[in-house]
Amino acid sequence: MEEKVKFKNIIKTGVFTENPILVSALGLCPLLAVSTRVDNAIGMSFAVFAVLLLSNITISLIRKLVPNEIRIPIFIIVIATFVSCIESLMKAFTPELHESLGIFIPLIVVNCLILGRAEAFASKNKVLPSIIDAVGMSLGFGLVLIVFSLVREIISTQTLTFSNPFNTTQSFTLTLLPELKISLFGQAAGAFFALGVMFAITAAFHNRPKKEKKEVK
Amino acid sequence: MKNKFLKYPLILAIVGIICAFCLAIVYWITNPIINERNIQKAKEAIEELYPNVETVEDVSKGYDNLDQYSISTIYDLTTGGEKKASAYQAVGKGYSGDIVYLIVLSNEEEKIIGISFISNSETSGYGADLIANEEFVAWFKDLPFNKLDKGTDLSTGATKTMNGIKKSVTKVIDFHSTVREDK
Amino acid sequence: MALISLGFGAILVSNVLLSQFLGICSFIGVSTQKKNAIGMSFAVIFVLVLASVVTWCIYHFLLIPLGINYLDQIVSILVIATLVQFVEMFLKKFIPKLYEALGIYLPLITTNCAILGVATTNIQNNYSFIEAVVYAVCIGVGYLLVMFIFSSIREKIEVAPVPKYFKGIPVAFVLAGVMALAFYGFGGIF
Numbered sequence: 001m002e003e004k005v006k007f008k009n010i011i012k013t014g015v016f017t018e019n020p021i022l023v024s025a026l027g028l029c030p031l032l033a034v035s036t037r038v039d040n041a042i043g044m045s046f047a048v049f050a051v052l053l054l055s056n057i058t059i060s061l062i063r064k065l066v067p068n069e070i071r072i073p074i075f076i077i078v079i080a081t082f083v084s085c086i087e088s089l090m091k092a093f094t095p096e097l098h099e100s101l102g103i104f105i106p107l108i109v110v111n112c113l114i115l116g117r118a119e120a121f122a123s124k125n126k127v128l129p130s131i132i133d134a135v136g137m138s139l140g141f142g143l144v145l146i147v148f149s150l151v152r153e154i155i156s157t158q159t160l161t162f163s164n165p166f167n168t169t170q171s172f173t174l175t176l177l178p179e180l181k182i183s184l185f186g187q188a189a190g191a192f193f194a195l196g197v198m199f200a201i202t203a204a205f206h207n208r209p210k211k212e213k214k215e216v217k
Numbered sequence: 218m219k220n221k222f223l224k225y226p227l228i229l230a231i232v233g234i235i236c237a238f239c240l241a242i243v244y245w246i247t248n249p250i251i252n253e254r255n256i257q258k259a260k261e262a263i264e265e266l267y268p269n270v271e272t273v274e275d276v277s278k279g280y281d282n283l284d285q286y287s288i289s290t291i292y293d294l295t296t297g298g299e300k301k302a303s304a305y306q307a308v309g310k311g312y313s314g315d316i317v318y319l320i321v322l323s324n325e326e327e328k329i330i331g332i333s334f335i336s337n338s339e340t341s342g343y344g345a346d347l348i349a350n351e352e353f354v355a356w357f358k359d360l361p362f363n364k365l366d367k368g369t370d371l372s373t374g375a376t377k378t379m380n381g382i383k384k385s386v387t388k389v390i391d392f393h394s395t396v397r398e399d400k
Numbered sequence: 401m402a403l404i405s406l407g408f409g410a411i412l413v414s415n416v417l418l419s420q421f422l423g424i425c426s427f428i429g430v431s432t433q434k435k436n437a438i439g440m441s442f443a444v445i446f447v448l449v450l451a452s453v454v455t456w457c458i459y460h461f462l463l464i465p466l467g468i469n470y471l472d473q474i475v476s477i478l479v480i481a482t483l484v485q486f487v488e489m490f491l492k493k494f495i496p497k498l499y500e501a502l503g504i505y506l507p508l509i510t511t512n513c514a515i516l517g518v519a520t521t522n523i524q525n526n527y528s529f530i531e532a533v534v535y536a537v538c539i540g541v542g543y544l545l546v547m548f549i550f551s552s553i554r555e556k557i558e559v560a561p562v563p564k565y566f567k568g569i570p571v572a573f574v575l576a577g578v579m580a581l582a583f584y585g586f587g588g589i590f
Contacts, residue, residue: 025425025569029513032421070225074232076481080474081236085243088470092247095254099336106473106520110511112425188419189584192577200563200570207565237471244470312405314525338525340413342587377405 007132014136021144022202026112030104031145032191036156039163041149043097044104045142047086051108052117053134054082059122060130066123075118076109083109094165113141152194156186258335262319263292263304266331270294273304286392287385294321302330303393309385312377314338316348320357320386322393329365329386332357337378344378347371362390403534410538412586416514417546418579423514427547428572430505432558437551438544439498440505445540447487448515451480452536455519456529476519477510484510514543550579 020026027048034044058078059066066074087105090098098105108114117137122130153160158181163171184190260273272295277283280291292304302323309316316337321330332354339345347353353371365386372379416422423444430440455476463469488506491499499506509515518539522532553575562571 025428028424028428029421032424067225067228070229073229073478073481076477077229077232077236077474080477081240084240084470084473087473088243088247092250092254095251103517103520103524107422107513107517109473109477110513110516112508112511115511187580187584188421189577189580191421192573192580196566196570196573196577199573200565203568203570204565233474236474237468240470240474241468312409340409340587377402 006129010129010132011136011139014133014138015140015143018137019140019144020113020116020137021141022199024112024116026116027141028195030107030111031148032188032195033104034101035145035149035152035191036186037100038146038149038153038160039165040097040100041145042142043094043165044101045138045145047090047101047105048108048111048113048141049134049138050086051079051082052114052138053131055079055114055118056122056130056134057127058082059118060125060127063123071123072115072119075115075123079114079118080109096163097165113137148194148198152185152191155180156183156190157181259290259292259304259306259319262333262335263294263321266319266321266333267294267296267302267304269296270302271296280396283392286388286396288389288392289317300324303397305389305393306335307385307389309381311337311339311381312344312375316378316381316385318382318385320389322390327362327394329357329360329362329390331359332386339375339378344375347375347378362394365390403531406531407534407538410535411542411545412583415542415546415583416517416539417543418576418583420517421513422517423512423543426505426508426512427550427576428569429508430502431547431551431554431572434548434551434555436501437547440502441540441544441547443487443491443498443502443506444509444512444514444543445537447480447483447509448518448540448543449533449536451476451483451515452519452522452532454479454483456522456527456532459523460529472523473520476516480515480519481510514539546579550575 014020018024021028021031030044030048034040055075055078059075062074083106086108087098090101090105117133121133125133150160154176158175158177160174160176161171162173182190185194256275263273264270272293274293274295275290276293277289277291283289283291286307287309288305288307290306292306293300294302294304296302302321304319304321306317306319309318314337316339317335319333319335321332322328323330334348334354337345337348339348350371353369356369356371365383368379368383410416414420417424417427426440426444431437455472458475458479459469459472463472463475484507487509488499491502491506518536521527522535527535550572554572557571557575566574
């Protein structure tokens, strides 16, 4: 029972209290670049999840064998290896996704999220909690990324397109918002504006008046 | 107590080697798939440009110095039992990186049968738009060799991209006309 | 000349921060004061150029001949981490004021997407040595340019009446968006 509560807390931390994008402002570079289409966002989320999971497991497994002074270079080597593996696999099995995400796949190596979790959690905890942490953090990252992309794609192209990453000829397009189209959101400037608004909304949410607590007292 | 300066680099080296080994295995598995995919793509592009082709044969091994002509692969295209055309996969130096394309040249007449652009990293709104423009691709269809240099108005605003493509195509045509006597 | 358009393209058209979205974390973190922003930019330029040169050399003189191209990412990030370590030690000893001002953002240059991004771009776009150096230097200049303008604006915005929830990071992003709009104008030049 205790274990289950602990795991629930870990996931809650990843998605809410320490959400990598909204709270720690990590991974902003891929967020801005990849969020033009929901397909790319989903692909990127899975790639980050795969790398985070593998890296957390590995680092948790070797945490007792790694000398403290050289832990960062070792973490970096491990993470870079997994990212290269994932990139090769994507190039072979999901080539169009690999081309859309482009340079941001190798850049997962320097996504502070992965190194951050390795340092803060995986190197200090057993394997199972590290796995749950990876799930929680990726969930937090992915949810924000996908919602952000949803907004950008719908406003900038009026449609939502989902393609099977393994076989992009199978795709499915939904047309929404038939009248409104602000293509600015598909470009750089729009990305920044949308991001600013998102952080403003987050700030407003955190500072919302906490009525319930007053009543209890 | 082992000397720290010996122990740490050793551990780093061991970790590095294990990781490099794992990566090599993944690479060994995925590389053939990637190459196969590229060949498949080339074949599909060729069939689109030259519909009556019967066999496509990669004959790049028989030639040296393909790099000089910016060529990466050469295919012999056979129709009706005769090698009527050749396809070349080549690379042009565009504005921001390589432009990979496939071009089919006739063996009998001095003309380009068609071109297909495979990949590029040109600027969206300029070079990338030019390459994606169907009219631009159609300009190459049945284009005589001597008309290539004149260019087309479609390339306004993407001069560097156009020049990169032209330069490479000229080299390919040069190779096709001079070096390939056995076609 | 091809190099000139490559260079100016890197500074203005495909600006590292406003167009390629690389280096955003440091962009937001260090740009609150002009002095820190400029100091950070120079540190970034230094690491950027040096890292690009070293990774290019290792890739072309070591990895390709040995046929182990796929190790380029691991090698690149290790080179960058080492270089940043050296820069840290250098600054601590010779320019301690800047070292303290940059604080945690100095070791974070290692994870600055711009540096790994440029090193990877040099390899992916198959640049020659000269092209790689020019590209790296110009990306750095572009970074400096945007950081300078941005921090100048942010210093003024600190004392301006900004809507309550937009104060700080949100308005910074809106500003970045306006700057990105401005930079679109450079698109047609080259």
